[in-house]
Amino acid sequence: MSFVRFEIVAKVAELGSFTATADKLNMTQSAVSHAVASLETEWGVSLLIRDRKKGITLSDAGQKILPHIREVLKRIEIINQEIALVTNLETGIIRVGTFASASSCLLPKLLAKFQKKHPNIEFKFFEGTYEEITEWLRSGIIDIGFVVKGQSSLNFDLVPLIKDKMVVAYHPDHRFQFKETVDMNDLMDESFIMPTGMYQSHVEALFKEANIEPSILFEVHDCTTIANMVQEGLGVTIGPELFLKTHQTIKVSKLTIENNREVALACHSIANASPAVKEFLTTAKHVFYQN
Template sequence: MSIVRFEIIAKVVELGSFTKTADALNMTQSAVSHAVASLESELDTSLLIRDRKKGITLTEVGQKVLPHIREILKRMDSIHQEIALVTNLETGIIRIGTFASASSCLLPKLLSKFQKKHPKIEFKFYEGTYEEITEWLGSGIIDIGFVVKGKSNPNFDLVPLIKDKMVVAYHPEHRFHTKETVEMNDLLDESFIMPTGMYQSHVEELFEEAQIKPFIRFEVHDCTTIANMVQEGLGITIGPELFLKTQQNIKTSKLNMQNSRVVSLACESIENASPAVKEFLRVAKGVFE
């Protein structure tokens, strides 16, 4: 049973296409098809369903087998990394799941520090929601994921990085622009843009604690869209400082009531992680200590 076949079928599932897999692995499409067919023949079962309309999906057996295939590939990568460490030749790839504000505000600083010490380690990034990152961690698609406490599987090992406060955001010419701290009660008369995405629960907790109901003029899921609407003066919003402080033509102020999210790096098991992943987590601790 060939590891190469495992790599090919894992890549086919990831990309959802034999053609894209062939391009990614520098192979012919027929070679990719042959490798998958050979593996299915060896296992005496079908792993993939090929449908012209729906594309490529996993069979019921494939859904059960794929996590084991990914685990074998991770173990092989760890073996190569351990050998590389002994011979002073670093190698390996780290797959990281991240959300928008972590990508723009946390990753650059962390990657800069890490790659100065370990320039030969490669990275692959997957951007998604809290829920998607948790799912990717559980299924082995990623090695590490940026998560928020309370939004991740409690069975994951966590490395806390920062406490990200909720702040109020508004147009620079808004009446709040002179206020360092805004009272929750001051939000009552404002057109409010309610986030319906990843940090909605934090915003709702603030209003519940203040025992007030905002005048919700818009409900918006996408963080960037919310920021653009605030920039146009269509309303104010509450959101994570990590994201909002990087937006142009937006001002932020503290709130008289505190609510924050703890952003952490999650790993299924630090003890069983590859040397590269362990080192990445160690560096992260130092950067955000």
């Protein structure tokens, strides 16, 4: 059985297009269509639903089979990497799921360290929410992902990286501007922008511990939108220092009550991971455990 057809089916499912797959794999569109059709004929099932309006989607059978196809491709990648190690020819690709603040604050330092030692390893990055990264891990789209402990990450092997403190963010001219630490009680009379997404539970835990109710003026899901609203003086917010400190047009201060989110790298199984992934995780330990 040709595993090239597996790669083609997986890529069509990822991109939702025969044309895009053909361009990505440097093949003709007819060759891509033929590869998929021949696999469907061999197995006697339809893997894809072809619809002019909706495009290409997975059939019920395709949804069940695709995770196994991805697992086979991953195993082939591991075999190739093991062979490369034996022959002293380093090769491989690592698929990484990441969220915005990890991409800007954690990845650069980690990649710089890793690629000095392993310049021939390739990377493919998928940026999304906590929930998307967890789903990508489960479905095999990515090899490893940046996650926050406690956010559906218990079924994966984890390599802890940092503890990211919750801080209060405000306009540079706000009355908090000269306070290194802000008392939670001082937030009671402030127009508060409540995050409804990735770190809402941490914010709610802080107010619960302080036994106060915030004066919520806005509830916003997107992190960047929240930062932009703070920049415009529409209110104050609480969020992870890792993300908020990247916005130089707003100011942040510590809080009298401490709450952290623990950022980690997750994968299905470190023991069964490819040599490249194992080395990446080892590098991550060295980079962040020393800090």
